Structure formats: structure tokens, C-alpha cells
Amino acid sequence: MTPRAALLVLLMLLLHPISALAHALDPGYLELSAMGGDRWRVTWRMPDLGGRPMAITPELPTNCTADAPPEPHFDGRGWSTAYVATCPGGLAGGQIRIKGLENTRTDTLVRYETAPGKAVTQRLTSGAPDFTVPEDPGRLEVFTSYVSLGVTHILEGVDHLLFVLALLLLVRDPRRLLWAVTAFTLAHSITLAAATMGWLDLPSAPVEVVITLSIVFLAWELAKPAERRDQLAVRFPALVSFGFGLVHGLGFAGALREIGLPRGDIPMALLSFNIGVETGQLIFIGVVLTLGWIARRLLPHVLTASLWTNRVASYAIGSMAAFWMLERLYAF
Known part of the structure; x- marks a missing residue:
């Protein structure tokens, strides 16, 4: 086998684990869609890790209550579930946390609506697994949030x-x-x-x-x-x-x-x-x-x-x- 052919074989053998690693490091995704009143529809998606959902869990503000979410289903790349949460007084001022994120090497995108149609996206990392929902997200928060998402996506x-x-x-x-x-x-x-x-x-x-x-x-x-x-x-x-x-x-x-x-x-x-x-x-x-x-x-x-x-x-x-x-x- 020539050195060139050996190099190609080695590269192909390495590609599969690289691909699997990339899938395992897909970001989590949490979406809170305002349904009106004090209710939010919660959509939670976890990365797949060895055929199982990654061990991370969303923690909503303390004023929110929800029934136990249904078992997540596998969509070909990640594990998803959805349920309804009731948050009297809204999300503003409350803390949203992804429990267990600090033990991973992945991120989680949180997209939440303070009211129907008013959505903001926040990126959480292992070093910063929680944030406090601002009272009135302004244009500066939108700008910094989406700039950060753009940088992360390209890198x-x-x-x-x-x-x-x-x-x-x-x-x-x-x-x-x-x-x-x-x-x-x-x-x-x-x-x-x-x-x-x-x-x-x-x-x-x-x-x-x-x-x-x-x-x-x-x-x-x-x-x-x-x-x-x-x-x-x-x-x-x-x-x-x-x-x-x-x-x-x-x-x-x-x-x-x-x-x-x-x-x-x-x-x-x-x-x-x-x-x-x-x-x-x-x-x-x-x-x-x-x-x-x-x-x-x-x-x-x-x-x-x-x-x-x-x-x-x-x-x-x-x-x-x-x-x-x-x-x-x-x-x-």
C-alpha cells in the first residue's frame, strides 16, 4: 500500500467517530411558546448520546408548575418531548436553568416568549447553564443574543x-x-x-x-x-x-x-x-x-x-x- 493510499484509509477510519461525536454534541433546544393567560407550551429536545437522551433537564422559574412530561421520542437525531406549564405572573424575573448542562460539552438554545409573538433566544453553555428572564427584553438583548448564535453556528x-x-x-x-x-x-x-x-x-x-x-x-x-x-x-x-x-x-x-x-x-x-x-x-x-x-x-x-x-x-x-x-x- 502506498503512503497516499494508507493516508486515505486512515482518514476514512477516523471519519465515522468524528461524525458520531458531532451528533453527540448537537445543542439542546428548549422552547417556551406563550399560549395566552399564564400558560406556556414547553418543547424540550435533548441530544442523542449513545442511543439515549443526554442527561440534561430544564428547570423553569419557581412560579411555574407542570405535569410530568411524557417520555421523549427519538426523531432520528435527538429526543423530544412537549408539555404545558402554568406560570402565574409570567416568566419575567424568573430563572431558567438546564440542570446537568455543566457536566457536558454541549450548549442549549432557549427560545422563550414573554407574550405571544414576542420571542427572544438565549444560548446557555456548560459554564453558564442558567439565566434570569429580563423584565423587558430590548433591542440590545436581541442583538447580542443573535450575534452570539451566529458566531457559535459558524465555528x-x-x-x-x-x-x-x-x-x-x-x-x-x-x-x-x-x-x-x-x-x-x-x-x-x-x-x-x-x-x-x-x-x-x-x-x-x-x-x-x-x-x-x-x-x-x-x-x-x-x-x-x-x-x-x-x-x-x-x-x-x-x-x-x-x-x-x-x-x-x-x-x-x-x-x-x-x-x-x-x-x-x-x-x-x-x-x-x-x-x-x-x-x-x-x-x-x-x-x-x-x-x-x-x-x-x-x-x-x-x-x-x-x-x-x-x-x-x-x-x-x-x-x-x-x-x-x-x-x-x-x-x-
Whole structure:
């Protein structure tokens, strides 16, 4: 077996546990929908961990009472249950906590309505597993909450980050790289807004497959010598990144639809989420460029062989993307 083939076999053996780990670290989701009066419909979703619900439990404000929730059912990826809680006086000023979250490595998204149509989303982590519901959530709370969600989504979205990484490796000219990243940003902002506002509606399954195909395409180009690459990708990388960015924006929109938007502040929440996505993307690019600069100083002789390093990176990125593509096709 050649070293190249051995590397590919090793990567494929590692991909399954990586995928399983990603599923286990999906965030929990708690939604409290106001039904009028003092009643809230509680929807609680726990990540799957080894075929069982993760051991985390929501604790509502002390003024809330509810019957024992029904046994959760498995929906193919997580465990869900729903029930009704009565909270005399409302949620404002009360504490919402996810018991057991401090013992995990995952997050929980809490979406609550202080009144019908007035929704706010809060992200809880193992380091901050509870929060106090503010008396009157303002625009600043909406802004900071959705910026945080956007940053978290992009930094946890390994497929989107692999696309950006492949783009950084493929386009070495700083000016063209700047235009390519800008085009990607503009494109996914357009489809994110259009899909979130309901102007564009596509099923998520094929969108997720095309996202992985975009990564495979860049990895395939990265594996070739510069003179054999697709001339469209070489001469106009911004055009290619714009086209694929439209698809990635639909993936961002799917995540935002799951989180939900406050009806009274949809433009603010949409803008904030997009700012968060861009902030996370810039953080990732900055880290990659910094690591690349350090590596060139420490290993100048190894990294001067750009074709060799490009091929190693392309096989790793392409193999992982191809695995995800097959996994998502199987999910059809």
C-alpha cells in the first residue's frame, strides 16, 4: 500500500467517530411558546448520546408548575418531548436553568416568549447553564443574543469552515482572496435573508448535499497542479465562491429557522445573526493565516513544497467532505 493510499484509509477510519461525536454534541433546544393567560407550551429536545437522551433537564422559574412530561421520542437525531406549564405572573424575573448542562460539552438554545409573538433566544453553555428572564427584553438583548448564535453556528459548522479553508489554500493571491471571501460573504447573506424571510424555500436535505459537493470541488482543484486547474476557478475565484456562497447561505438559513426569529425584531435579529456568522468566519480566517505564518517560520523547507502540502490538505478535506456527502445522501 502506498503512503497516499494508507493516508486515505486512515482518514476514512477516523471519519465515522468524528461524525458520531458531532451528533453527540448537537445543542439542546428548549422552547417556551406563550399560549395566552399564564400558560406556556414547553418543547424540550435533548441530544442523542449513545442511543439515549443526554442527561440534561430544564428547570423553569419557581412560579411555574407542570405535569410530568411524557417520555421523549427519538426523531432520528435527538429526543423530544412537549408539555404545558402554568406560570402565574409570567416568566419575567424568573430563572431558567438546564440542570446537568455543566457536566457536558454541549450548549442549549432557549427560545422563550414573554407574550405571544414576542420571542427572544438565549444560548446557555456548560459554564453558564442558567439565566434570569429580563423584565423587558430590548433591542440590545436581541442583538447580542443573535450575534452570539451566529458566531457559535459558524465555528461549530465544520463543513462551512472546511470550504473557507480550501478557499484560503486555493487562492494564494491576497487581492483575489479578498474578493473571493467578500463574494462568499455577499452571496450567503443574500440567500440567508431570502430564505429566512420566506422568499426562497428549498428542502434542506439536497442543500446540505450540495454544500458538501462544493467542498469536494475545491479539494479536487486543490489537488491539481496550478496549470491544470479549472480556468474559471483560477481566473475568477470570486465568481466560484459567490455561486457556492448562495448555497451555503441556505444552510445558514436552515439553522436560523430552527432557532426562530422574534416577530417584532426580525430585521435586527437577521442582521445580528449575519454579523455573528461573519465575525466567526473572520476569526477562523485569522487563526488559519496566523498558524500558516508560524508554520512557514518553523518548517520552511517542508512547506515550500506547495504541491505536496496542497495534496495532503486536499485529500484530507475532500475525503471528509465526500464522507459527509454519502452520509447525507443516505439520510434521504
